Structure formats: structure tokens, C-alpha cells
Amino acid sequence: MRPTLFTAVLAATALGLAGCGGDDGGGEAATDIEVMGEDSLEFDPDAFTVPAGQEVTVTLTSGGVEHDFVIEDLDGEDVEVVHADANQTETGTFTVDSPGTYTVYCAVPGHREAGMEAVLEVVDEG
Numbered sequence: 001m002r003p004t005l006f007t008a009v010l011a012a013t014a015l016g017l018a019g020c021g022g023d024d025g026g027g028e029a030a031t032d033i034e035v036m037g038e039d040s041l042e043f044d045p046d047a048f049t050v051p052a053g054q055e056v057t058v059t060l061t062s063g064g065v066e067h068d069f070v071i072e073d074l075d076g077e078d079v080e081v082v083h084a085d086a087n088q089t090e091t092g093t094f095t096v097d098s099p100g101t102y103t104v105y106c107a108v109p110g111h112r113e114a115g116m117e118a119v120l121e122v123v124d125e126g
């Protein structure tokens with residue numbers, strides 16, 4: 001019976017997390033992004049949807065390796081939103097006025113080359 005009980009606890013935990021969020025993906029635009037920089041040189045999650053014209057806060061937590069959250073070609077330049085050293089959590093903010101699809105990458109040498117990118121969708125909420 002233990003597996004059944006364990007499953008029930010997991011389900012309840014998942015429901016609890018979903019209930020207090022409003023930031024749990026699903027393509028809905030959020031002004032808060034929480035992202036993990038994994039030791040495997042990946043962003044988790046690796047896709048974000050934010051509203052145009054509103055300030056967005058990014059909370060980046062690095063694992064055992066430092067990481068950056070850089071938006072590529074934002075009005076012609078790459079913008080470093082936040083950098084987190086190993087085992088640190090840091091926050092930064094950005095605002096994108098033009099809706100569209102942007103690329104996020106990590107500027108730590110070798111990381112982007114290893115595939116450390118994410119997709120940032122900026123949507124017009126009217």
C-alpha cells in the first residue's frame with residue numbers, strides 16, 4: 001500500500017503548487033520568471049511567455065556553475081538581465097516593448113555553444 005500513499009501525497013503536493021502559482025506556464029504571460037541554470041548547461045524551464053511593455057522580474061538560480069540570463073538582439077543589442085554565481089540566486093528585470101519571439105542565452109564562455117538557450121515569447125495583452 002505504500003506506493004499508493006506516496007502517489008497520493010505527490011498529487012496533493014502538485015495541486016498545492018499549482019494552486020499558489022499563477023506562474024506555472026501554460027503559455028500565459030507572467031511578469032515573474034523563475035529559472036534554474038542547470039549544471040548540464042540548460043535553462044529549466046527553457047521557454048517563457050511575458051507581456052509586452054511591462055517590467056518582468058527574472059529570478060535565476062545557478063547550480064554548481066555560474067550562469068547568465070541574456071536576451072539577444074533587444075533593440076539591436078544583447079541585454080544581460082541577471083548573472084548568478086554558482087549556488088546563488090539573483091534577480092534582474094527587463095521590459096520588452098515589441099511583441100515577438102526572442103532568444104535567451106547564457107553568456108558564460110562555452111555555455112551557449114553547449115546549447116544553453118531558451119525561448120522568450122513576448123505577447124501583446126492589449
Ligand SMILES: [Cu+2]
Pocket residue numbers: 037041066067068106107108111116
Ligand atoms: Cu550558463
